[in-house]
Amino acid sequence: MTQQLDPVAAMHLSDAAVSVELETPDMTLNIGPQHPSTHGVLRLVARVDGERVESVEPVIGYMHRGYEKISEVRTFAQITALINRIDWVSGFANEIPFIVGVERLMDIEVPERAQYIRLILTEMTRISSHLLFMSSYPLELGAATPLMYALREREHVMDIIEGLTGGRFHPNFNRVGGVKPAAGGGSTQKKVSMDLQAGFIAATDAAMDKVLSVCDELDTLVTGNEFFQARTVGVGVIPAEKAILYGVSGPNLRASGVNFDLRKHEQVLPYDQFEFDIPVGANGDCYDRYLVRLAEIRQSVRIIKQAVSSIPSGPLQAKVPRVLKVPRGQTYVRAENPKGEMGYFIVSEGGRIPYRLKIRSASFSNLSILPWLLEDQLVPDLVAIMGSLDFVLGDVDR
Amino acid sequence: MTDTRKTNGSNNPIPGFIKGMAVTMKALLTKPPTVNYPLEKETPVARARGVIALDPEACTVCMLCARECPDWCIYIEGHKEEVPPAKEGGRVRTRATLDRFDIDYALCMYCGICVEVCPFDALFWSPEYEYSEYDVSEMLHPMERLTDWLKTVPDPPPLES
Numbered sequence: 345m346t347q348q349l350d351p352v353a354a355m356h357l358s359d360a361a362v363s364v365e366l367e368t369p370d371m372t373l374n375i376g377p378q379h380p381s382t383h384g385v386l387r388l389v390a391r392v393d394g395e396r397v398e399s400v401e402p403v404i405g406y407m408h409r410g411y412e413k414i415s416e417v418r419t420f421a422q423i424t425a426l427i428n429r430i431d432w433v434s435g436f437a438n439e440i441p442f443i444v445g446v447e448r449l450m451d452i453e454v455p456e457r458a459q460y461i462r463l464i465l466t467e468m469t470r471i472s473s474h475l476l477f478m479s480s481y482p483l484e485l486g487a488a489t490p491l492m493y494a495l496r497e498r499e500h501v502m503d504i505i506e507g508l509t510g511g512r513f514h515p516n517f518n519r520v521g522g523v524k525p526a527a528g529g530g531s532t533q534k535k536v537s538m539d540l541q542a543g544f545i546a547a548t549d550a551a552m553d554k555v556l557s558v559c560d561e562l563d564t565l566v567t568g569n570e571f572f573q574a575r576t577v578g579v580g581v582i583p584a585e586k587a588i589l590y591g592v593s594g595p596n597l598r599a600s601g602v603n604f605d606l607r608k609h610e611q612v613l614p615y616d617q618f619e620f621d622i623p624v625g626a627n628g629d630c631y632d633r634y635l636v637r638l639a640e641i642r643q644s645v646r647i648i649k650q651a652v653s654s655i656p657s658g659p660l661q662a663k664v665p666r667v668l669k670v671p672r673g674q675t676y677v678r679a680e681n682p683k684g685e686m687g688y689f690i691v692s693e694g695g696r697i698p699y700r701l702k703i704r705s706a707s708f709s710n711l712s713i714l715p716w717l718l719e720d721q722l723v724p725d726l727v728a729i730m731g732s733l734d735f736v737l738g739d740v741d742r
Numbered sequence: 743m744t745d746t747r748k749t750n751g752s753n754n755p756i757p758g759f760i761k762g763m764a765v766t767m768k769a770l771l772t773k774p775p776t777v778n779y780p781l782e783k784e785t786p787v788a789r790a791r792g793v794i795a796l797d798p799e800a801c802t803v804c805m806l807c808a809r810e811c812p813d814w815c816i817y818i819e820g821h822k823e824e825v826p827p828a829k830e831g832g833r834v835r836t837r838a839t840l841d842r843f844d845i846d847y848a849l850c851m852y853c854g855i856c857v858e859v860c861p862f863d864a865l866f867w868s869p870e871y872e873y874s875e876y877d878v879s880e881m882l883h884p885m886e887r888l889t890d891w892l893k894t895v896p897d898p899p900p901l902e903s
Binding site: 418427492499508511514539542545561564569702 | 754759765775810812851852854855856858867880898900901
Protein backbone atom coordinates (compact mmCIF):
# COMPACT_ATOMS: atom_id res chain seq x y z
CA MET A 345 0.00 0.00 0.00
CA THR A 346 1.66 3.17 -1.13
CA GLN A 347 0.97 6.54 0.31
CA GLN A 348 0.88 9.53 -1.97
CA LEU A 349 3.46 12.05 -0.79
CA ASP A 350 3.03 15.72 -1.01
CA PRO A 351 5.73 16.81 -3.48
CA VAL A 352 6.91 19.66 -1.26
CA ALA A 353 7.22 17.39 1.75
CA ALA A 354 9.05 14.84 -0.38
CA MET A 355 11.55 17.47 -1.41
CA HIS A 356 12.28 18.33 2.22
CA LEU A 357 12.61 14.66 2.98
CA SER A 358 15.21 14.20 0.30
CA ASP A 359 17.02 17.32 1.49
CA ALA A 360 17.21 15.88 4.96
CA ALA A 361 18.48 12.61 3.61
CA VAL A 362 21.21 14.36 1.69
CA SER A 363 22.33 16.49 4.60
CA VAL A 364 22.38 13.48 6.89
CA GLU A 365 24.48 11.67 4.38
CA LEU A 366 26.94 14.58 4.18
CA GLU A 367 27.46 14.69 7.91
CA THR A 368 30.16 12.12 7.62
CA PRO A 369 32.20 11.27 10.66
CA ASP A 370 35.70 12.69 10.49
CA MET A 371 38.29 10.25 9.37
CA THR A 372 41.53 9.94 11.25
CA LEU A 373 44.35 9.61 8.79
CA ASN A 374 47.75 8.50 9.95
CA ILE A 375 50.46 9.95 7.77
CA GLY A 376 53.75 8.32 8.52
CA PRO A 377 55.86 7.38 10.44
CA GLN A 378 57.12 5.83 7.22
CA HIS A 379 56.13 8.33 4.60
CA PRO A 380 58.46 9.73 1.97
CA SER A 381 57.33 13.32 2.42
CA THR A 382 58.09 13.41 6.13
CA HIS A 383 61.90 13.47 5.73
CA GLY A 384 62.40 10.79 8.28
CA VAL A 385 60.03 9.26 10.75
CA LEU A 386 57.36 11.80 11.58
CA ARG A 387 53.83 10.66 12.22
CA LEU A 388 50.97 13.06 11.61
CA VAL A 389 47.60 12.15 13.06
CA ALA A 390 45.29 14.14 10.83
CA ARG A 391 41.54 14.43 11.28
CA VAL A 392 40.22 14.92 7.78
CA ASP A 393 36.77 15.83 6.59
CA GLY A 394 36.85 14.79 2.98
CA GLU A 395 39.81 16.61 1.49
CA ARG A 396 39.91 19.20 4.26
CA VAL A 397 42.26 18.78 7.19
CA GLU A 398 40.50 19.66 10.43
CA SER A 399 43.40 19.22 12.79
CA VAL A 400 46.82 17.72 12.77
CA GLU A 401 48.79 16.36 15.65
CA PRO A 402 52.44 15.66 14.93
CA VAL A 403 53.83 12.69 16.83
CA ILE A 404 57.57 13.00 17.18
CA GLY A 405 60.22 11.03 18.98
CA TYR A 406 60.71 8.10 16.64
CA MET A 407 64.25 9.29 15.99
CA HIS A 408 65.16 10.16 19.54
CA ARG A 409 68.76 9.19 20.09
CA GLY A 410 69.34 10.92 23.38
CA TYR A 411 72.19 13.20 22.41
CA GLU A 412 71.65 15.49 25.38
CA LYS A 413 71.90 12.58 27.81
CA ILE A 414 74.79 10.79 26.15
CA SER A 415 76.70 14.08 26.13
CA GLU A 416 76.79 13.94 29.90
CA VAL A 417 79.00 10.83 29.73
CA ARG A 418 81.22 11.78 26.79
CA THR A 419 84.17 14.12 26.67
CA PHE A 420 84.00 17.39 24.76
CA ALA A 421 86.12 15.96 21.94
CA GLN A 422 83.81 12.98 21.57
CA ILE A 423 80.66 15.13 21.54
CA THR A 424 81.90 16.93 18.44
CA ALA A 425 81.77 13.64 16.59
CA LEU A 426 78.30 12.86 17.92
CA ILE A 427 76.58 16.16 17.18
CA ASN A 428 77.44 15.84 13.49
CA ARG A 429 74.54 13.44 13.35
CA ILE A 430 71.85 15.74 14.76
CA ASP A 431 70.98 17.33 11.45
CA TRP A 432 72.70 14.98 9.10
CA VAL A 433 72.39 17.09 5.97
CA SER A 434 74.34 19.92 7.58
CA GLY A 435 76.82 18.09 9.76
CA PHE A 436 79.50 20.72 9.83
CA ALA A 437 77.18 23.58 10.76
CA ASN A 438 76.04 21.61 13.81
CA GLU A 439 79.53 21.61 15.27
CA ILE A 440 80.06 25.35 15.12
CA PRO A 441 77.91 26.65 18.01
CA PHE A 442 79.05 23.85 20.31
CA ILE A 443 82.72 24.28 19.65
CA VAL A 444 82.49 28.07 19.89
CA GLY A 445 80.69 27.67 23.22
CA VAL A 446 83.50 25.50 24.56
CA GLU A 447 86.05 28.00 23.29
CA ARG A 448 84.24 30.84 25.04
CA LEU A 449 84.21 28.89 28.29
CA MET A 450 87.90 28.17 27.96
CA ASP A 451 88.68 31.68 26.72
CA ILE A 452 90.53 30.57 23.60
CA GLU A 453 91.27 32.83 20.68
CA VAL A 454 90.82 30.94 17.39
CA PRO A 455 93.37 31.60 14.61
CA GLU A 456 91.95 33.50 11.68
CA ARG A 457 92.74 30.80 9.13
CA ALA A 458 90.74 28.28 11.14
CA GLN A 459 87.83 30.71 11.33
CA TYR A 460 87.87 31.16 7.56
CA ILE A 461 87.94 27.40 6.98
CA ARG A 462 85.03 27.03 9.38
CA LEU A 463 83.11 29.73 7.56
CA ILE A 464 83.76 28.22 4.12
CA LEU A 465 82.67 24.78 5.24
CA THR A 466 79.58 26.14 6.99
CA GLU A 467 78.48 27.91 3.84
CA MET A 468 79.18 24.79 1.78
CA THR A 469 76.98 22.86 4.17
CA ARG A 470 74.29 25.48 3.71
CA ILE A 471 74.51 25.08 -0.05
CA SER A 472 74.33 21.30 0.16
CA SER A 473 71.40 21.44 2.57
CA HIS A 474 69.48 23.90 0.43
CA LEU A 475 70.28 21.97 -2.76
CA LEU A 476 68.81 18.90 -1.10
CA PHE A 477 65.68 20.95 -0.47
CA MET A 478 65.71 22.09 -4.10
CA SER A 479 65.75 18.46 -5.15
CA SER A 480 63.29 16.99 -2.69
CA TYR A 481 60.68 19.74 -2.63
CA PRO A 482 59.74 19.67 -6.33
CA LEU A 483 59.79 15.88 -6.05
CA GLU A 484 57.15 16.03 -3.34
CA LEU A 485 55.07 18.21 -5.63
CA GLY A 486 55.46 15.74 -8.46
CA ALA A 487 58.46 17.01 -10.40
CA ALA A 488 61.14 14.34 -10.46
CA THR A 489 63.67 15.97 -12.77
CA PRO A 490 65.03 18.80 -10.54
CA LEU A 491 66.11 16.09 -8.11
CA MET A 492 68.72 14.85 -10.54
CA TYR A 493 70.11 18.27 -11.40
CA ALA A 494 70.30 19.62 -7.87
CA LEU A 495 71.87 16.44 -6.50
CA ARG A 496 74.37 16.37 -9.36
CA GLU A 497 75.78 19.77 -8.42
CA ARG A 498 75.47 19.06 -4.72
CA GLU A 499 77.90 16.21 -5.25
CA HIS A 500 80.58 18.70 -6.32
CA VAL A 501 80.18 20.51 -3.02
CA MET A 502 80.26 17.23 -1.12
CA ASP A 503 83.43 16.22 -2.95
CA ILE A 504 85.17 19.36 -1.73
CA ILE A 505 84.04 18.81 1.85
CA GLU A 506 85.22 15.20 1.63
CA GLY A 507 88.53 16.10 0.03
CA LEU A 508 89.32 18.48 2.86
CA THR A 509 87.87 16.74 5.90
CA GLY A 510 87.69 13.09 4.88
CA GLY A 511 83.95 12.79 5.47
CA ARG A 512 81.13 13.72 3.15
CA PHE A 513 78.32 14.04 5.65
CA HIS A 514 80.05 13.95 8.99
CA PRO A 515 83.23 16.00 8.65
CA ASN A 516 84.06 16.06 12.40
CA PHE A 517 86.58 18.70 11.47
CA ASN A 518 86.20 21.20 14.30
CA ARG A 519 88.52 20.99 17.24
CA VAL A 520 88.46 23.23 20.28
CA GLY A 521 90.74 26.11 19.31
CA GLY A 522 90.46 25.73 15.56
CA VAL A 523 90.05 22.98 13.02
CA LYS A 524 91.60 19.52 12.92
CA PRO A 525 95.31 20.22 12.62
CA ALA A 526 96.69 16.77 11.90
CA ALA A 527 95.77 13.15 11.57
CA GLY A 528 97.59 9.86 11.46
CA GLY A 529 100.61 11.37 13.08
CA GLY A 530 101.41 11.43 16.76
CA SER A 531 103.74 13.41 18.95
CA THR A 532 106.67 11.13 18.28
CA GLN A 533 106.24 11.02 14.52
CA LYS A 534 105.90 13.41 11.65
CA LYS A 535 102.41 14.84 11.62
CA VAL A 536 100.20 14.69 8.56
CA SER A 537 98.80 18.18 8.26
CA MET A 538 95.09 18.54 7.53
CA ASP A 539 95.52 21.98 5.99
CA LEU A 540 93.83 22.81 2.69
CA GLN A 541 95.03 20.32 0.10
CA ALA A 542 96.52 21.47 -3.19
CA GLY A 543 93.92 22.62 -5.67
CA PHE A 544 91.31 23.34 -3.01
CA ILE A 545 90.76 26.97 -4.00
CA ALA A 546 90.52 26.22 -7.72
CA ALA A 547 88.18 23.28 -7.11
CA THR A 548 86.00 25.39 -4.84
CA ASP A 549 85.73 28.15 -7.41
CA ALA A 550 84.78 25.65 -10.10
CA ALA A 551 82.19 23.98 -7.89
CA MET A 552 80.66 27.34 -6.97
CA ASP A 553 80.26 28.20 -10.65
CA LYS A 554 78.49 24.89 -11.13
CA VAL A 555 76.21 25.64 -8.18
CA LEU A 556 75.34 28.98 -9.75
CA SER A 557 74.59 27.28 -13.05
CA VAL A 558 72.23 24.80 -11.38
CA CYS A 559 70.50 27.75 -9.68
CA ASP A 560 69.81 29.17 -13.13
CA GLU A 561 68.60 25.76 -14.28
CA LEU A 562 66.30 25.56 -11.28
CA ASP A 563 64.98 29.01 -12.16
CA THR A 564 63.86 27.79 -15.56
CA LEU A 565 62.77 24.35 -14.39
CA VAL A 566 61.00 25.14 -11.14
CA THR A 567 60.74 28.83 -10.30
CA GLY A 568 59.03 29.89 -13.49
CA ASN A 569 57.01 26.73 -13.82
CA GLU A 570 53.29 27.49 -13.65
CA PHE A 571 52.44 24.11 -12.17
CA PHE A 572 54.88 24.70 -9.35
CA GLN A 573 53.50 28.18 -8.76
CA ALA A 574 49.96 26.89 -8.74
CA ARG A 575 50.90 24.44 -6.01
CA THR A 576 52.85 26.87 -3.85
CA VAL A 577 51.83 30.52 -4.34
CA GLY A 578 49.55 31.55 -1.51
CA VAL A 579 49.70 28.10 0.09
CA GLY A 580 50.67 27.74 3.73
CA VAL A 581 51.03 31.42 4.52
CA ILE A 582 52.84 32.13 7.80
CA PRO A 583 52.38 35.75 8.89
CA ALA A 584 55.46 37.33 10.43
CA GLU A 585 53.98 37.68 13.92
CA LYS A 586 52.87 34.02 13.97
CA ALA A 587 56.31 32.92 12.84
CA ILE A 588 57.90 34.85 15.68
CA LEU A 589 55.38 33.52 18.19
CA TYR A 590 56.13 29.92 17.28
CA GLY A 591 59.88 30.48 17.29
CA VAL A 592 60.26 29.72 13.60
CA SER A 593 63.77 30.57 12.45
CA GLY A 594 66.01 30.45 9.45
CA PRO A 595 64.75 30.70 5.86
CA ASN A 596 61.19 30.00 7.01
CA LEU A 597 61.22 33.12 9.18
CA ARG A 598 62.85 35.27 6.53
CA ALA A 599 60.30 34.13 3.96
CA SER A 600 57.66 35.71 6.19
CA GLY A 601 59.39 39.07 5.82
CA VAL A 602 61.42 39.16 9.03
CA ASN A 603 64.97 40.26 8.34
CA PHE A 604 66.69 38.21 11.01
CA ASP A 605 69.83 36.26 10.31
CA LEU A 606 72.20 35.22 13.08
CA ARG A 607 75.09 35.52 10.67
CA LYS A 608 74.63 39.27 10.96
CA HIS A 609 73.65 39.35 14.63
CA GLU A 610 76.04 36.95 16.35
CA GLN A 611 79.81 37.05 16.17
CA VAL A 612 80.34 33.31 15.93
CA LEU A 613 82.20 33.35 12.61
CA PRO A 614 83.76 36.37 10.85
CA TYR A 615 80.81 37.09 8.59
CA ASP A 616 81.27 40.83 9.09
CA GLN A 617 84.28 40.72 6.76
CA PHE A 618 82.22 39.67 3.77
CA GLU A 619 79.58 41.33 1.70
CA PHE A 620 76.34 39.46 1.37
CA ASP A 621 72.63 40.16 1.44
CA ILE A 622 69.99 38.46 3.47
CA PRO A 623 67.17 37.42 1.16
CA VAL A 624 63.78 38.20 2.66
CA GLY A 625 60.42 37.08 1.34
CA ALA A 626 57.23 39.09 1.30
CA ASN A 627 54.28 36.75 1.65
CA GLY A 628 55.46 33.86 3.80
CA ASP A 629 53.95 31.22 1.55
CA CYS A 630 55.56 28.03 0.29
CA TYR A 631 56.76 29.77 -2.86
CA ASP A 632 58.57 32.44 -0.85
CA ARG A 633 60.23 29.83 1.32
CA TYR A 634 61.50 28.21 -1.86
CA LEU A 635 62.69 31.54 -3.29
CA VAL A 636 64.49 32.54 -0.10
CA ARG A 637 66.44 29.28 -0.09
CA LEU A 638 67.34 29.64 -3.73
CA ALA A 639 68.56 33.18 -3.09
CA GLU A 640 70.49 31.98 -0.04
CA ILE A 641 72.42 29.50 -2.17
CA ARG A 642 73.53 32.40 -4.37
CA GLN A 643 74.53 34.46 -1.35
CA SER A 644 76.49 31.55 0.11
CA VAL A 645 78.35 31.19 -3.17
CA ARG A 646 79.16 34.88 -2.94
CA ILE A 647 80.53 34.48 0.60
CA ILE A 648 82.62 31.42 -0.29
CA LYS A 649 84.11 33.11 -3.36
CA GLN A 650 85.16 36.07 -1.22
CA ALA A 651 86.49 33.83 1.55
CA VAL A 652 88.65 31.52 -0.56
CA SER A 653 90.24 34.47 -2.32
CA SER A 654 91.18 36.18 0.94
CA ILE A 655 91.98 33.22 3.20
CA PRO A 656 94.81 34.24 5.54
CA SER A 657 97.75 32.02 6.33
CA GLY A 658 98.56 30.93 9.81
CA PRO A 659 98.10 28.04 12.20
CA LEU A 660 95.03 25.82 12.13
CA GLN A 661 94.62 25.51 15.87
CA ALA A 662 95.36 27.66 18.88
CA LYS A 663 97.40 26.28 21.75
CA VAL A 664 95.11 24.05 23.79
CA PRO A 665 95.96 21.76 26.69
CA ARG A 666 96.36 18.10 25.77
CA VAL A 667 93.69 17.03 28.25
CA LEU A 668 90.76 19.28 27.57
CA LYS A 669 89.29 20.50 30.84
CA VAL A 670 86.63 23.15 30.52
CA PRO A 671 86.43 25.62 33.42
CA ARG A 672 83.32 25.79 35.56
CA GLY A 673 80.65 27.91 33.96
CA GLN A 674 77.82 27.98 31.53
CA THR A 675 77.15 29.54 28.16
CA TYR A 676 74.64 29.58 25.37
CA VAL A 677 75.88 29.99 21.84
CA ARG A 678 73.63 30.11 18.81
CA ALA A 679 74.46 30.23 15.14
CA GLU A 680 72.68 30.19 11.84
CA ASN A 681 72.29 26.59 10.78
CA PRO A 682 70.93 25.98 7.26
CA LYS A 683 67.62 25.11 8.91
CA GLY A 684 67.54 28.04 11.31
CA GLU A 685 68.80 28.90 14.75
CA MET A 686 70.90 26.17 16.32
CA GLY A 687 72.05 26.70 19.87
CA TYR A 688 73.86 24.82 22.58
CA PHE A 689 73.55 25.54 26.26
CA ILE A 690 76.68 24.13 27.86
CA VAL A 691 77.12 23.74 31.60
CA SER A 692 80.55 22.68 32.72
CA GLU A 693 81.61 21.64 36.18
CA GLY A 694 85.28 21.96 35.39
CA GLY A 695 85.97 18.48 34.04
CA ARG A 696 86.45 16.76 30.72
CA ILE A 697 82.72 16.07 30.47
CA PRO A 698 79.90 18.64 30.33
CA TYR A 699 77.50 18.60 33.22
CA ARG A 700 74.59 19.37 30.93
CA LEU A 701 74.19 20.02 27.23
CA LYS A 702 70.90 21.45 26.04
CA ILE A 703 70.42 21.48 22.30
CA ARG A 704 68.14 24.00 20.66
CA SER A 705 67.53 22.75 17.16
CA ALA A 706 65.89 24.71 14.40
CA SER A 707 63.71 21.97 12.99
CA PHE A 708 61.92 21.33 16.29
CA SER A 709 60.66 24.91 16.49
CA ASN A 710 59.92 25.04 12.79
CA LEU A 711 57.84 21.90 13.09
CA SER A 712 55.89 23.21 16.08
CA ILE A 713 53.95 25.55 13.81
CA LEU A 714 52.53 22.59 11.85
CA PRO A 715 49.25 22.10 13.83
CA TRP A 716 48.38 25.76 13.41
CA LEU A 717 49.53 25.92 9.81
CA LEU A 718 47.83 22.77 8.56
CA GLU A 719 44.43 23.55 10.05
CA ASP A 720 41.79 23.94 7.35
CA GLN A 721 44.20 23.10 4.57
CA LEU A 722 43.62 20.50 1.90
CA VAL A 723 45.31 17.11 2.07
CA PRO A 724 47.35 17.66 -1.13
CA ASP A 725 48.58 20.98 0.29
CA LEU A 726 49.68 19.22 3.46
CA VAL A 727 52.63 17.67 1.65
CA ALA A 728 53.46 20.97 -0.04
CA ILE A 729 53.47 22.85 3.27
CA MET A 730 55.35 20.20 5.18
CA GLY A 731 58.02 19.99 2.51
CA SER A 732 58.42 23.76 2.34
CA LEU A 733 59.32 23.96 6.04
CA ASP A 734 62.35 21.76 5.29
CA PHE A 735 62.84 20.03 8.61
CA VAL A 736 64.96 17.00 9.28
CA LEU A 737 63.62 14.56 11.80
CA GLY A 738 67.02 13.90 13.29
CA ASP A 739 67.12 17.59 14.12
CA VAL A 740 63.62 17.46 15.60
CA ASP A 741 64.10 14.49 17.90
CA ARG A 742 67.85 14.69 18.59
CA MET B 743 65.40 39.53 -4.17
CA THR B 744 63.46 39.55 -7.38
CA ASP B 745 60.01 38.18 -7.22
CA THR B 746 59.63 36.11 -10.32
CA ARG B 747 56.14 34.89 -9.58
CA LYS B 748 53.75 34.93 -12.51
CA THR B 749 56.50 35.91 -14.91
CA ASN B 750 54.44 35.61 -18.03
CA GLY B 751 51.37 37.23 -16.49
CA SER B 752 49.07 34.37 -17.38
CA ASN B 753 48.19 30.96 -16.10
CA ASN B 754 49.23 29.33 -19.33
CA PRO B 755 51.44 26.39 -18.31
CA ILE B 756 52.95 25.87 -21.75
CA PRO B 757 55.88 28.42 -21.75
CA GLY B 758 57.28 27.24 -18.43
CA PHE B 759 56.88 23.66 -19.53
CA ILE B 760 58.81 24.26 -22.75
CA LYS B 761 61.58 26.13 -20.92
CA GLY B 762 61.91 23.20 -18.55
CA MET B 763 61.99 20.77 -21.43
CA ALA B 764 64.86 22.72 -22.98
CA VAL B 765 66.89 22.18 -19.80
CA THR B 766 66.06 18.50 -19.81
CA MET B 767 67.00 18.25 -23.47
CA LYS B 768 70.39 19.78 -22.74
CA ALA B 769 71.00 17.24 -20.00
CA LEU B 770 70.03 14.46 -22.37
CA LEU B 771 72.91 15.36 -24.65
CA THR B 772 75.60 15.61 -21.94
CA LYS B 773 77.60 12.78 -20.47
CA PRO B 774 76.05 11.36 -17.29
CA PRO B 775 77.95 12.32 -14.14
CA THR B 776 77.22 9.01 -12.43
CA VAL B 777 79.60 6.08 -12.16
CA ASN B 778 78.42 2.61 -13.07
CA TYR B 779 79.53 1.34 -9.69
CA PRO B 780 80.30 -2.37 -9.59
CA LEU B 781 81.78 -2.18 -13.09
CA GLU B 782 83.55 1.15 -12.79
CA LYS B 783 84.97 2.55 -9.60
CA GLU B 784 85.67 5.99 -8.36
CA THR B 785 88.95 6.54 -6.56
CA PRO B 786 88.16 7.98 -3.15
CA VAL B 787 90.07 11.03 -1.98
CA ALA B 788 93.27 10.39 -0.02
CA ARG B 789 91.82 11.74 3.21
CA ALA B 790 88.64 9.70 2.98
CA ARG B 791 87.82 7.91 6.21
CA GLY B 792 87.20 4.44 4.86
CA VAL B 793 88.83 1.92 7.16
CA ILE B 794 91.42 2.11 9.92
CA ALA B 795 94.76 0.41 9.37
CA LEU B 796 97.02 -0.71 12.20
CA ASP B 797 100.78 -0.85 12.41
CA PRO B 798 101.27 -3.39 15.25
CA GLU B 799 105.00 -2.69 15.45
CA ALA B 800 104.33 0.91 16.46
CA CYS B 801 101.58 0.14 18.98
CA THR B 802 102.66 0.30 22.60
CA VAL B 803 99.34 -0.86 24.11
CA CYS B 804 98.80 2.53 25.73
CA MET B 805 95.03 2.14 25.29
CA LEU B 806 94.54 5.81 24.48
CA CYS B 807 92.52 5.01 21.36
CA ALA B 808 90.28 2.54 23.16
CA ARG B 809 89.64 5.05 25.94
CA GLU B 810 88.94 7.99 23.64
CA CYS B 811 86.67 6.07 21.28
CA PRO B 812 83.11 7.44 21.65
CA ASP B 813 81.60 4.05 20.75
CA TRP B 814 84.09 1.88 22.65
CA CYS B 815 84.52 -0.28 19.57
CA ILE B 816 88.27 -0.93 19.98
CA TYR B 817 89.30 -3.98 21.96
CA ILE B 818 92.90 -4.20 23.06
CA GLU B 819 94.70 -6.79 25.13
CA GLY B 820 98.36 -6.95 25.84
CA HIS B 821 100.94 -8.28 28.23
CA LYS B 822 104.29 -7.21 29.55
CA GLU B 823 107.31 -9.06 28.25
CA GLU B 824 110.75 -9.04 29.77
CA VAL B 825 113.43 -7.99 27.36
CA PRO B 826 116.94 -9.15 28.21
CA PRO B 827 119.42 -6.30 28.68
CA ALA B 828 121.09 -5.07 25.54
CA LYS B 829 124.48 -4.86 27.22
CA GLU B 830 126.07 -7.20 29.73
CA GLY B 831 125.11 -6.13 33.22
CA GLY B 832 122.27 -3.91 32.05
CA ARG B 833 118.82 -3.76 33.54
CA VAL B 834 116.08 -6.16 32.42
CA ARG B 835 113.40 -4.07 30.74
CA THR B 836 109.75 -4.79 30.28
CA ARG B 837 108.01 -4.14 27.01
CA ALA B 838 104.29 -4.11 26.35
CA THR B 839 103.29 -6.56 23.65
CA LEU B 840 100.06 -6.49 21.71
CA ASP B 841 97.95 -9.66 21.94
CA ARG B 842 94.68 -8.46 20.55
CA PHE B 843 93.65 -5.38 18.64
CA ASP B 844 90.12 -5.58 17.23
CA ILE B 845 87.97 -2.85 15.79
CA ASP B 846 84.27 -3.54 15.50
CA TYR B 847 83.23 -1.73 12.34
CA ALA B 848 79.61 -2.49 13.09
CA LEU B 849 79.92 -0.03 15.97
CA CYS B 850 82.54 2.36 14.60
CA MET B 851 81.22 5.75 13.54
CA TYR B 852 84.32 6.78 11.61
CA CYS B 853 85.02 9.89 13.65
CA GLY B 854 88.78 9.40 13.51
CA ILE B 855 89.45 10.27 17.13
CA CYS B 856 91.56 7.11 17.63
CA VAL B 857 93.80 7.99 14.67
CA GLU B 858 94.19 11.50 16.04
CA VAL B 859 95.05 10.61 19.64
CA CYS B 860 97.52 7.83 18.83
CA PRO B 861 100.88 9.22 20.04
CA PHE B 862 102.96 6.59 18.24
CA ASP B 863 101.53 6.63 14.72
CA ALA B 864 100.11 3.15 14.86
CA LEU B 865 96.73 3.95 13.30
CA PHE B 866 96.05 5.30 9.82
CA TRP B 867 93.06 6.04 7.70
CA SER B 868 92.71 4.13 4.48
CA PRO B 869 90.08 5.14 1.91
CA GLU B 870 89.11 1.52 1.20
CA TYR B 871 85.39 0.98 1.55
CA GLU B 872 84.58 -2.46 0.12
CA TYR B 873 84.40 -4.62 3.21
CA SER B 874 80.72 -5.24 3.73
CA GLU B 875 79.75 -8.63 5.09
CA TYR B 876 76.69 -10.84 5.20
CA ASP B 877 77.11 -11.46 8.93
CA VAL B 878 77.41 -8.60 11.38
CA SER B 879 79.94 -10.51 13.48
CA GLU B 880 82.29 -10.53 10.50
CA MET B 881 82.55 -6.76 10.82
CA LEU B 882 84.89 -7.21 13.77
CA HIS B 883 88.28 -6.93 12.15
CA PRO B 884 91.06 -8.70 14.06
CA MET B 885 94.64 -7.49 14.22
CA GLU B 886 95.77 -9.38 11.10
CA ARG B 887 93.08 -7.85 8.96
CA LEU B 888 93.75 -4.35 10.29
CA THR B 889 97.43 -4.85 9.50
CA ASP B 890 96.51 -5.87 5.94
CA TRP B 891 94.78 -2.54 5.44
CA LEU B 892 98.14 -0.85 5.96
CA LYS B 893 99.04 -1.60 2.34
CA THR B 894 96.15 0.55 1.14
CA VAL B 895 97.06 3.68 3.10
CA PRO B 896 97.84 6.41 0.55
CA ASP B 897 100.38 9.19 0.83
CA PRO B 898 98.91 12.38 2.23
CA PRO B 899 97.84 14.83 -0.48
CA PRO B 900 100.09 17.83 -1.18
CA LEU B 901 99.01 21.01 0.51
CA GLU B 902 97.87 24.29 -0.96
CA SER B 903 100.87 26.59 -0.89
